[in-house]
Amino acid sequence: MSISTSPAAGAPAARRTSVGRAIESAARAHRSIPVLVVLAIIWTVFYSQNSAYLSFQNLTNLTLQIVTTAILALGVVFVLLVGEIDLSSAVLSGVCAAVAAGLTVNSGLPLPVGIAAGVVAGMAVTFVEAQVIMFGIPSLIVTLGGMVILQGLILVVLPPEFTVSVAGTPFAEIASTTIPAGSSYALAAAGTVAFVAYRLFQHRERLSTGASASVAAVVLPCVIVAAVLFGGVFTLTQQRGLPLPLLILTAMLLIAWYATTQTRYGIHLYAVGGDREAAQRAGIPVRRMVLYSFLVLGVCAAVAGMVDASRQLGVSVTSGSGPLMLNAIAAAVVGGTSLFGGRGSIWSALLGALVIGSINNGVQLLGLSTEVQYFATGSVLIVAVAIDVVLARGSLLPRRR
Incomplete structure (x- = not known):
C-alpha cells in the first residue's frame, strides 16, 4: 500500500512546486x-x-x-x-x-x-x-x-x-x-543618444567584470527607445x-x-x-x-x-x-x-x-x-x-x- 500511494502523494507536491516556480519566475520577470x-x-x-x-x-x-x-x-x-x-x-x-x-x-x-x-x-x-x-x-x-x-x-x-x-x-x-516640431525632434535625438550611451556604459561595465553580455541586449533596447521617441514626436x-x-x-x-x-x-x-x-x-x-x-x-x-x-x-x-x-x-x-x-x-x-x-x-x-x-x-x-x-x-x- 505504501508503495502504491507514494507516487500519488508526491505528484500534487511536484505540481505545486512547478506552479510555484512559474509564479516566482513571473514575479522576477519584467x-x-x-x-x-x-x-x-x-x-x-x-x-x-x-x-x-x-x-x-x-x-x-x-x-x-x-x-x-x-x-x-x-x-x-x-x-x-x-x-x-x-x-x-x-x-x-x-x-x-x-x-x-x-x-x-x-x-x-x-x-x-x-x-x-x-x-x-x-x-x-x-x-x-x-x-x-x-x-x-x-x-x-x-x-x-x-x-x-x-x-x-x-x-x-x-x-x-x-x-x-x-x-x-x-x-x-x-x-x-x-x-x-524641429525642437521636438532634437529632443528625441538627444534622448536617444543619451540612452545609447547609457546602454554602452552598462555593456562595458559587464564586460569589465567578466560577465557575459551580448550586443543584441544593447542594440534592441536602443532601437525600441528610438522608435518610441521619434514615433511619439511624429504623432504629437x-x-x-x-x-x-x-x-x-x-x-x-x-x-x-x-x-x-x-x-x-x-x-x-x-x-x-x-x-x-x-x-x-x-x-x-x-x-x-x-x-x-x-x-x-x-x-x-x-x-x-x-x-x-x-x-x-x-x-x-x-x-x-x-x-x-x-x-x-x-x-x-x-x-x-x-x-x-x-x-x-x-x-x-x-x-x-x-x-x-x-x-x-x-x-x-x-x-x-x-x-x-x-x-x-x-x-x-x-x-x-x-x-x-x-x-x-x-x-x-x-x-x-
Missing part, C-alpha cells in the same frame, strides 16, 4: 510586458469600434488627459514602494493648485513664486502626514482623515466665490505651451506640437528613475518596502525613507494639481475630486507596483496611466455611459491586485490559517 499586451488589446478593441481612436488628434488628447494622473501616480508609486498608501493626494493637488493660482492671479505674484508656493504647500502637508504615520497610526487612516481635512482646507484657501480663473494668465500657458507634432505638460512628466520620470535605480536612496527605498525590520537591522533609516517618499508625493501632487488647473483654466472646490485618486492608485498598481511594498518601477506610473486613460478615452469616444468607465477601471484594478497577491505569496492557492 512586469511591463503584460501591461503593454493589455494596452495593445485595449487599443485594438476601441479602434475596431471607432477608427478615430488611433487618429493623431485623439492620441494627442489621450496624452494630455493622462498627464495629471501619471504625475500623481508617480508620487503614489514612491509611497507604495515603502509599503504605505495615500488617499489624500488628489485633494491635496487641488489645494496646491488653489494656493499657486491664488498667489499668481489674485495677488499678482510672478508665476515661479506661485509654483514654488504650491510645491511647498504640498510638501508641508505630506510632511505632517508622514510624522503622524511614523508615530504609529496606519497610513490608510491618516490619509483618509487628511483627505477630509483637505476638502475643508480648499474652501479656506479659495476666495469667497470659491473659484479662481486662470484664463488669459501666464498660469494657463503651462498646459497650452507646445514645443515646435501632427497637431500643435509637443505639449509642455508631457515634457514635465518626462523630466519627472527620468529624475525619479535615476534616484531609484542609480543611487543609494533607491536601494534603501526597495529594502524598506521589501522587509522593514530587516532594513532597520541593516542600519537603513526606515523612518527617514518613509518621510522622503511622502515628500516626493507632495511634490508630485502639487505639480499634478497645477498642470490640471492650467488645463482646466481654473481652480474650484471640485479640483482634485472625482475619480482622480482612484485612477492614480489604479495606474500605479496596474502598471506593476505592488501594494505590499518593495516591488515596482517608476515607469509603472506611466504605463498604468496609459491603460486607465485609454479605457476612459475609449469609453468617452464611443459615447458609452459613465458607469461603463467605472466598471472597466474597477475591474482592471481588481485583476491587477489579484495578480499582485498571487505573485506576493508565490501560490495560486490561499495560505492555510
